Every structure is written in C-alpha cells, then in structure tokens.
Amino acid sequence: xxxEIVYDGRRIRVAVASLLRIDGxxxxxxxxxxxxxxxxxxVVDDEHVCLLRNFRFPLGQTLWEIPAGTLEPGEDVLHxxxxxxxxxxxxxxxxxxxxxxxxxxxxxxxxxxxxxxGSSLTPGPMRLGIDxxxxxxxxxxxxxxxxxxxxxxxxxxxLLWQSKRL
Amino acid sequence: xxxEIVYDGRRIRVAVASLLRIDGxxxxxxxxxxxxxxxxxxVVDDEHVCLLRNFRFPLGQTLWEIPAGTLEPGEDVLHxxxxxxxxxxxxxxxxxxxxxxxxxxxxxxxxxxxxxxGSSLTPGPMRLGIDxxxxxxxxxxxxxxxxxxxxxxxxxxxLLWQSKRL
Numbered sequence: 410x411x412x413e414i415v416y417d418g419r420r421i422r423v424a425v426a427s428l429l430r431i432d433g434x435x436x437x438x439x440x441x442x443x444x445x446x447x448x449x450x451x452v453v454d455d456e457h458v459c460l461l462r463n464f465r466f467p468l469g470q471t472l473w474e475i476p477a478g479t480l481e482p483g484e485d486v487l488h489x490x491x492x493x494x495x496x497x498x499x500x501x502x503x504x505x506x507x508x509x510x511x512x513x514x515x516x517x518x519x520x521x522x523x524x525x526x527g528s529s530l531t532p533g534p535m536r537l538g539i540d541x542x543x544x545x546x547x548x549x550x551x552x553x554x555x556x557x558x559x560x561x562x563x564x565x566x567x568l569l570w571q572s573k574r575l
Numbered sequence: 576x577x578x579e580i581v582y583d584g585r586r587i588r589v590a591v592a593s594l595l596r597i598d599g600x601x602x603x604x605x606x607x608x609x610x611x612x613x614x615x616x617x618v619v620d621d622e623h624v625c626l627l628r629n630f631r632f633p634l635g636q637t638l639w640e641i642p643a644g645t646l647e648p649g650e651d652v653l654h655x656x657x658x659x660x661x662x663x664x665x666x667x668x669x670x671x672x673x674x675x676x677x678x679x680x681x682x683x684x685x686x687x688x689x690x691x692x693g694s695s696l697t698p699g700p701m702r703l704g705i706d707x708x709x710x711x712x713x714x715x716x717x718x719x720x721x722x723x724x725x726x727x728x729x730x731x732x733x734l735l736w737q738s739k740r741l
Contacts, residue, residue, distance in 0.1 A: 419603065421589075423584070425584070439585060464580075465682065467607070477676065511730060514727070516631065516643075517679065554735075559678055560678055560681055564734075565727060568734035573720075575741075
C-alpha cells in the first residue's frame with residue numbers, strides 16, 4: 410500500500426492510497442485527512458440548549474448547530490472544547506462531561522469528532538473570527554425530532570444526551 | 576465569490592472558494608464536493624437491526640455501520656437505498672420509510688445523506704464489489720449507547736428510530 414498527497418490545503422489534505430486487492434489488482438481510495446475536531450452541547454436547562462445559526466459555505470445555507478471547532482496541533486480536546494464554547498457563544502461552563510467521540514464521514518475522511526456536554530453556564534462576551542457569522546440562541550431540545558436540525562454532530566449530541574436522561 | 580477545482584478525483588472533488596469578507600479582504604474556503612449518499616437501517620425485529628463490519632481505509636479500522644452507498648448520477652434516493660441494501664446485506668425490504676436527511680460534515684463537505692428504514696426483510700444473496708469487505712450481522716439496538724458504534728450515520732439512524740418509537 411502506498412499513499413500520495415494530491416492536495417495540501419489550509420485545513421485539509423487529500424491523499425490517494427493504492428491498495429492491493431484480493432484478486433491481485435490495485436485499487437485506489439481517496440482520503441481526506443483532517444486534524445480532528447471538538448463540539449460542545451451547551452445545556453441551558455432540562456429542556457433547552459444553546460445552538461448557533463451557522464452559515465455553511467459548502468451548502469450555501471444556514472444550519473442550527475452546536476458550537477464546534479477544529480483541533481489545533483497537539484491541543485487537548487477538553488481545552489479545545491472550552492476555547493470553542495467561549496469563542497462562539499460567550500459561555501463558560503462549570504461542569505464538563507465527555508458525551509461521545511465519533512466519525513462523521515469514515516468512508517472518505519479520517520476526522521474524529523469529540524463531543525462534550527457543558528453545563529452550569531455563565532454568560533460572557535463572544536470572540537468570533539471576522540469570517541464567522543454565528544448567532545447563539547436558546548432553543549428547545551425537541552427540535553431534533555421535527556427535522557429542523559440537519560447537522561450530524563448536533564443530532565448525535567441531542568439524541569444521545571436525551572437518551573441518557575431517560 | 577469565485578470557485579476553483581483544485582482536485583478532481585474518482586469519488587470526490589475539492590474546490591477552493593474565494594469570498595469577500597465584511598472587512599473587504601478575501602477569505603478562502605476549502606469545499607469537498609460529494610454526489611450525496613443513502614443509508615438504510617435494516618430492522619430485523621423490535622430489538623435488533625442488521626449492521627455491517629466495515630473496514631474503513633481512512634481510519635485503518637473496522638466500524639459497525641448500517642449499509643450505505645454513494646448516489647449514482649441522477650439516481651432516485653429510494654432506488655439507491657434498495658440497491659445498496661440488497662448489495663451489502665442480501666436483504667430485500669417490503670416496507671420502506673424515510674427517516675431523515677442530514678449533513679455529515681457541513682463545514683467541509685456538501686454531502687447530504689438520506690436515511691431510510693427498511694423492514695419486513697427477506698434474505699437473499701449479497702453482491703459485494705471485489706474491494707468491499709463487509710460482514711452483515713444482527714445486533715442489539717442497545718449498542719449505540721455503550722460506545723460500540725462510532726459511525727455518525729449509524730448513530731443517527733439508531734437514536735432517531737429509537738426515539739420515534741418511545
């Protein structure tokens with residue numbers, strides 16, 4: 410098996426891997442290499458969480474999402490979660506719990522996404538990047554069931570957290 | 576805003592989009608272009624579903640996943656779901672229900688993944704591609720809660736389907 414980087418970008422790289430198949434021929438697989446990411450479910454109370462209206466360029470539309478961000482090289486995942494929560498919502502959370510870690514697109518990308526629950530929230534100032542357009546809002550948990558929420562990490566965080574509380 | 580294809584591959588393409596920021600400077604975004612996909616939750620009975628042991632080259636590990644596949648150009652999503660279920664598990668489902676459609680990685684990729692529930696299953700022969708290594712097995716729904724299942728689409732399908740039945 411060999412691997413060649415065919416695109417080396419700002420946030421992602423693309424590799425093409427060559428594999429020996431069972432029949433002796435060579436197959437190729439495209440892999441998007443990603444540094445990993447964190448996401449945070451900010452719990453406001455038993456029935457409400459804080460979500461962001463997040464404009465997504467790849468889709469050309471605005472999604473409801475939990476705060477999240479890419480890991481910096483060598484960064485501890487809990488530290489990254491605390492940083493992203495503060496930057497994107499202004500909140501500090503006194504209580505942190507690891508909820509899950511999952512693969513968003515394992516057929517194409519090696520990204521692993523670590524999800525935390527942050528509760529006992531204290532508000533503060535947001536620190537968005539100039540090209541980040543986000544509006545944090547408190548919304549009802551039930552939104553995950555009516556099709557309003559279409560982002561994988563947000564669906565998983567809400568559904569898993571709800572199921573743990575049953 | 577302009578968009579340039581920087582990688583044109585077998586299954587994905589990568590575009591770099593240039594955007595005018597609020598401050599008048601130009602920002603660039605990397606977008607992985609994907610044709611979309613379907614996934615199927617094959618329901619065996621009230622407590623069991625059929626999952627695949629699926630070796631994922633990007634991760635170098637085997638995940639438990641529901642059957643899924645990339646859309647062919649112009650293909651109807653239900654037709655694609657029926658095709659993938661038969662190819663990867665051998666099952667034919669008499670009853671089909673649309674469960675959700677979601678974005679696995681909206682920050683990077685434009686993929687939309689359509690998820691169906693297939694029930695009233697009849698077994699038949701699998702038709703795997705030579706480089707597909709999958710073993711369908713009947714497993715307990717509860718696996719989504721103990722960390723065994725780490726694939727986004729499989730977590731969403733199981734959690735959403737369980738929550739609808741409560």
